[in-house]
Amino acid sequence: MTDVEAWVGTFGGSSRREIQKLVESNQDRIHNIRDIHAKVVISDYSAILGSANLTEKGVTGRREMGVQFEEDDIIEELQDWFLSLWSKSSSIDLDEFEDHIQSLSAMPTTHSGTTSSVTSEAPRVNASFVKQDALSEDDVESDDEARETLVDILQMAPSQEWADSFFDLLADVILTWELESDDPRLVTSIAQKDRIAVSINNRYVLGAFPADEPSTGFTIEDSTKNVESLIEEADEYMAFEALSGEDEGRTPHWVEYSAYPKRMMNDSFRRGWMKAISDELERASGSPYQQYHEPLVYRMAVDADYRELILRDAFFGGL
Known part of the structure; x- marks a missing residue:
């Protein structure tokens, strides 16, 4: 799951076409969710949460922080989180994706500056930190x-x-x-x-x-x-x-x-x-x-x- 507009916008040149080919060949396995910024890798037995972008430079070229979990209850909670977002989102429309790439500036940027967009069915979420005091009997x-x-x-x-x-x-x-x-x-x-x-x-x-x-x-x-x-x-x-x-x-x-x-x-x-x-x-x-x-x-x-x-x-x- 990724914000596909932010993903393709931060790369330029041939990298964009490589991303496009990756999306086209894995359309059913990639969902577009606007503004998602979580970096999570989940398997049946382990999960990693961290600050690193899941790119070569993000994983091997920068100082980042990550935590690995192997506790069953935490892994299950993260799997439920993933499944909930996945079920509320959808695969990427390839025609929209092509139009969006064509409309981008030639230079990579975190701000697309284009009126073209790629549809995302996922709802926007407003979150806040809540401190919950422990209950007594x-x-x-x-x-x-x-x-x-x-x-x-x-x-x-x-x-x-x-x-x-x-x-x-x-x-x-x-x-x-x-x-x-x-x-x-x-x-x-x-x-x-x-x-x-x-x-x-x-x-x-x-x-x-x-x-x-x-x-x-x-x-x-x-x-x-x-x-x-x-x-x-x-x-x-x-x-x-x-x-x-x-x-x-x-x-x-x-x-x-x-x-x-x-x-x-x-x-x-x-x-x-x-x-x-x-x-x-x-x-x-x-x-x-x-x-x-x-x-x-x-x-x-x-x-x-x-x-x-x-x-x-x-x-x-x-x-």
């Missing part, structure tokens, strides 16, 4: 009954890692769509004592079923790549009925998969999942099930310290 909500129910459900899960993985998925939904806990379309529920259910308006979009053979449920768009195979592979399946404004033959699907919650979460699956959520967010403005909304579940997704406290209570008796 006194900071946890006073709703003891809801907390006890949540802990009981989590104790059915095969491991803390399984539960953590589910709440990472819920965080993905909340942060992607910037949903607040009091959003009238969102319901995070523990109304049933053996599952955690997340719905948008009239439909479930995510569910955790930790009892017996633990599984995770998702809604996916009918146009999702290989949707027939995904349905066939599912341990449980349900076809949603058409709601207002929907085509009877193109409704989303509900699929449940056993084992680790994130095991299905490749780029194609996530696109289908997020597209189904997007359609449902736009289809209506409120859920008829708001009375079942449990803020504790929402907080488990967005508050790392709070999640740690509850998971410690569920899996280690609060130790």
